[in-house]
Amino acid sequence: MAEIRVLLTDDHAVVRRGLRVFLETHDDITVVGEAGDGAEGVAQALATQPDVILLDLKMPGVDGVEAIKRLRDAGSAAKVLVVTSFTDAPSVLPAIRAGAAGCVAKDVDPAALANAIRTVHAGHVVLPPAIAAALSTGVSGDRLDQLTAREREVLQQLALGRSNREIARELHLAEKTVKTHVSAILMKLEVDDRTQAALYAVRHGLA
Missing domain, CATH: 1.10.10.10 (Winged helix-like DNA-binding domain superfamily/Winged helix DNA-binding domain)
Structure with a gap:
């Protein structure tokens, strides 16, 4: 099974720690780095070349949407999966339009999160029904x-x-x-x- 390299970007250390502990139980997923805000996330992405970036939207300084735009401007090929507490259309749609490949809620079932990572890595889209309908x-x-x-x-x-x-x-x-x-x-x-x-x-x- 091909390895999926994942970068965690969230301003809450406890969230990053929980994600790392869970994801490292999967043989096909490897966490290659962490970042506490959008600017650091972009820098880490360019340095570590992950396949998938788990990205929070609401962060101090450079937020998720701006981070996506900077990643695309920098030529990053990483797929961005937004993991957020704010899954309403006004919050999520700007990220999707900026180039995110999908979105899941932070309270997503752990197994569903792993599958979402695999799905966007494979080149597909992961969207909650309400967001797909809004688009x-x-x-x-x-x-x-x-x-x-x-x-x-x-x-x-x-x-x-x-x-x-x-x-x-x-x-x-x-x-x-x-x-x-x-x-x-x-x-x-x-x-x-x-x-x-x-x-x-x-x-x-x-x-």
Whole structure:
């Protein structure tokens, strides 16, 4: 099983300690660092190159949203999973729009947290139903108009977190054909990976 390198960013030391103790019970997850605020989190991310960053939103100084923006500006490829006590749409949506791959509440079941880490690491999106619903109220962007009907179907499947093999089975296509469609979707939407494509679909009401 591939190792998932995780960075913990939260201004409460007791939260970081609890997360570390729990995550280190999983053979496929390794905690590579901790940070107490957004600025330190960005610095640690660039130094340790984690696969996934668990990030609190409300922190002194540089908050979670600003940290996400700085990570993207710095070219970090890490997937950001927001772990927060504030799961209402006004609090979470700015983080998702800034580039976070998902969000879970701080009182999430521990096993569900581990699965969320694996999910965003695999390139999928993790969103509470209320947040997904709030995102889906948007109107379709101009780039969606460039997609063929089949590409829109594939994009909808991407937004559901399905792999190429699962999409092929669902749409009765060859897996190689799905891969071709995914490449075309990324190019037309001007995004870098499946996660960004899925988020684009959710934000613009396609999912």
